[in-house]
Amino acid sequence: MAMFSGKIRLATLTVLLLNGSLFAVPDWETAAELRKNNEIDKAETTLKKYSSPAGFEQLKPAEKIEFLRGLLELAHIRALNDDVVGSLALLNWAEGRSDPYQRSIACVKYAEILLDLGEFERARGYLANADELIKTRATKKDTGAAIGQGGEKVDTGGAWRELRDESDALKADIESEEMKNKFGATYGSYVKLRRLQQVVKRARIPRYRQEAMRVADEIIATDPASQFAVAAEYLKGELMASRLTENSDKKEIRKAKDYLEKFVKAQPEGLYRGEALMLLGKISLEIEWNAKDAEKYYNQALDYFRKAREKRDALSLYAAINDDLKKQAEPTQKPTSLNEWMRTIYHDEDPLKLYNTASAPVWYIDNKEKECVYACGFLAFAAGKYDAAKECWERVKDLSPDDAQIHPLLPTTVYKRLTKACRLQAMMYWPEEKANIKNADMRLMLQHAEYLALLEKWSESAVFLEKLKKRCRTDDELAVVLVGLATVHTYWFNDPSFTYAFSCYKTVVENKKLYGTSIHGRAVKENGKLWLSVAHQQKKALPFFLQYQKMYKNGRYFREVRFMEAKCHLAAGRLDLAKKIYETLKGGSDSYEHFLLSRIKKYENDRKK
Numbered sequence: 225m226a227m228f229s230g231k232i233r234l235a236t237l238t239v240l241l242l243n244g245s246l247f248a249v250p251d252w253e254t255a256a257e258l259r260k261n262n263e264i265d266k267a268e269t270t271l272k273k274y275s276s277p278a279g280f281e282q283l284k285p286a287e288k289i290e291f292l293r294g295l296l297e298l299a300h301i302r303a304l305n306d307d308v309v310g311s312l313a314l315l316n317w318a319e320g321r322s323d324p325y326q327r328s329i330a331c332v333k334y335a336e337i338l339l340d341l342g343e344f345e346r347a348r349g350y351l352a353n354a355d356e357l358i359k360t361r362a363t364k365k366d367t368g369a370a371i372g373q374g375g376e377k378v379d380t381g382g383a384w385r386e387l388r389d390e391s392d393a394l395k396a397d398i399e400s401e402e403m404k405n406k407f408g409a410t411y412g413s414y415v416k417l418r419r420l421q422q423v424v425k426r427a428r429i430p431r432y433r434q435e436a437m438r439v440a441d442e443i444i445a446t447d448p449a450s451q452f453a454v455a456a457e458y459l460k461g462e463l464m465a466s467r468l469t470e471n472s473d474k475k476e477i478r479k480a481k482d483y484l485e486k487f488v489k490a491q492p493e494g495l496y497r498g499e500a501l502m503l504l505g506k507i508s509l510e511i512e513w514n515a516k517d518a519e520k521y522y523n524q525a526l527d528y529f530r531k532a533r534e535k536r537d538a539l540s541l542y543a544a545i546n547d548d549l550k551k552q553a554e555p556t557q558k559p560t561s562l563n564e565w566m567r568t569i570y571h572d573e574d575p576l577k578l579y580n581t582a583s584a585p586v587w588y589i590d591n592k593e594k595e596c597v598y599a600c601g602f603l604a605f606a607a608g609k610y611d612a613a614k615e616c617w618e619r620v621k622d623l624s625p626d627d628a629q630i631h632p633l634l635p636t637t638v639y640k641r642l643t644k645a646c647r648l649q650a651m652m653y654w655p656e657e658k659a660n661i662k663n664a665d666m667r668l669m670l671q672h673a674e675y676l677a678l679l680e681k682w683s684e685s686a687v688f689l690e691k692l693k694k695r696c697r698t699d700d701e702l703a704v705v706l707v708g709l710a711t712v713h714t715y716w717f718n719d720p721s722f723t724y725a726f727s728c729y730k731t732v733v734e735n736k737k738l739y740g741t742s743i744h745g746r747a748v749k750e751n752g753k754l755w756l757s758v759a760h761q762q763k764k765a766l767p768f769f770l771q772y773q774k775m776y777k778n779g780r781y782f783r784e785v786r787f788m789e790a791k792c793h794l795a796a797g798r799l800d801l802a803k804k805i806y807e808t809l810k811g812g813s814d815s816y817e818h819f820l821l822s823r824i825k826k827y828e829n830d831r832k833k
Contacts, residue, residue: 251270251273252271252274252293252296255268255301258270259300264304268298271295271297271301274297275298275314277317288326289326296329296333296334299314303340304340315337318334324357325383331350331351331353331354331357332354332391336394339394339401344398344401351394351395354391358384362381389427393432396415399415400413400415407549407552410447410452411553413452414443414455415575418459418573420432420439421436421459424466433463440459441456444456451580451583454491454495455496455578458487458495458499460483461480461483464479464480465484465506468480472511480507481504484500485504488500495581496580498525498532498581498592499525499580501528502522504521505517505518505522505525508521509599509603515606515607518599522599523600526600529589529593550583552576553576555585555588557571558591560624568638568680590624591624598617601616602672604616605651613646614647617639620638621639641678642678651675652674652711653670653704653708657707657742657743658670658704658743661700661704670705673712680715682716689708692705693709700741703738706731707747709728710726710728710729710750711750713725713728714754725754726751729754733747733748744775745776749784749785752765752788756792763792765792766789769789773789783809783816784814786816790802791823802820805820806820
């Protein structure tokens with residue numbers, strides 16, 4: 225009986241923890257809600273104990289932050305009550321804090337107060353001061369220098385990121401008010417919605433999503449005939465989808481898809497129908513890993529955008545936009561461009577612009593059609609329909625010349641990589657290298673990560689590979705994922721020292737259970753190549769090339785590795801050894817003989833100078 229009652233208590237405790245019932249809402253949060261509901265007197269009563277900072281230095285670091293928040297909320301309430309002296313006394317004390325995190329909180333809150341008082345320029349100044357402190361500290365790391373006082377380690381990266389989100393949300397409010405004055409209330413609210421959408425994508429706190437949904441509903445209710453209203457309806461679907469993961473409750477996934485499907489049905493000829501179908505395809509592919517549904521939605525979206533190209537009169541369904549606002553909201557930045565190394569750069573949409581098939585330049589439709597073509601081609605490729613995939617991707621040349629053009633700095637374009645993948649029937653791995661991944665969902669996820677890498681979407685590819693890493697159950701599966709992560713991080717250029725890539729290769733290379741497997745041989749070879757790409761590191765590279773030749777005499781990369789060994793010898797001044805390797809490479813069907821001969825001749829010519 226005692227054991228049974230203990231289980232009941234444990235179950236009850238679990239429910240309370242899940243519902244947050246055991247965690248009291250801080251006084252300052254309660255007071256803030258009362259303030260927003262215009263219950264000012266009740267809010268001030270709630271915060272009586274924060275009226276004096278005496279004893280603040282004796283508090284623990286976490287207690288200091290909560291007390292500071294309470295004190296600043298009290299300052300806010302006093303300002304709204306026209307108690308200027310009382311408000312300034314608290315604000316001046318908070319501004320004088322030496323701790324950068326405390327001072328940043330004070331600046332952000334001061335800006336919020338000024339915003340409520342209609343002093344936008346001063347509010348912007350305080351947020352700029354806060355941003356100077358925040359920008360170098362809002363890292364992705366979860367530990368670091370202490371917040372508060374006393375050198376205690378806490379989630380500094382998370383705390384600073386949340387403060388950055390507060391600052392950005394307030395900047396959205398300021399910008400919204402300015403846009404309302406210039407171009408009307410609807411546009412101002414639209415800009416705020418788009419800015420909040422950016423915060424929602426990274427924020428852990430749900431209030432930004434809730435506020436964004438509220439703003440969207442406000443636009444729909446107050447100006448239902450406008451393009452901005454239908455944009456807000458679609459963006460609500462994006463907000464619902466943004467919180468989904470493959471671990472989300474199926475009801476939540478279904479709710480988002482039901483909303484978008486209802487939107488599509490209500491917009492048979494209207495704006496954003498194609499975008500909504502693409503989002504349904506994305507959810508089906510990247511959340512549910514349902515290739516069949518994804519193919520259906522992307523094909524429907526492709527059909528919509530093709531028709532939209534021929535029929536750009538959807539604007540007749542919506543209220544007219546005046547010339548000034550039309551010019552202000554017209555997109556000017558294309559979604560992609562090429563950098564100085566001719567690599568693809570992906571640009572986020574500008575929150576000040578209105579993106580749809582009728583109001584944006586024709587390149588918007590081109591890009592959306594290209595995205596659908598890419599996705600349909602990928603789904604055909606993943607199903608082993610390589611000719612169908614190639615037929616899809618051939619259209620990229622017409623839709624996006626940048627993706628297909630040849631340039632001396634980068635002869636291998638996105639288009640060429642995709643069509644070559646169809647010819648080789650492989651992307652980032654050869655079939656034998658990933659043969660031990662048997663789970664269908666994992667295979668599709670891995671193929672998708674490979675595909676994103678070919679599109680030069682390195683960060684997105686890395687995200688999917690990290691998800692796969694958590695799902696690995698065998699050494700073989702993990703080895704495949706780690707080699708992929710190392711490859712992506714090498715080309716991503718986010719770590720000049722390649723620390724993460726080397727650690728991934730090391731794990732695979734040193735695992736004796738993997739000896740003799742294709743993926744192990746690949747890791748050995750790639751580890752050597754990565755060392756060789758670092759200046760003056762041929763001594764570290766050479767052992768890996770020798771190891772490969774010893775372990776994989778019939779390996780796919782044997783001739784490539786011999787060529788790499790010769791490069792090491794040339795770098796070390798061992799011309800005779802490089803020439804011996806050249807003799808063994810002669811007569812092959814690949815280009816290694818030619819490449820090595822060119823390097824040997826260059827080496828000899830350089831020695832004569």
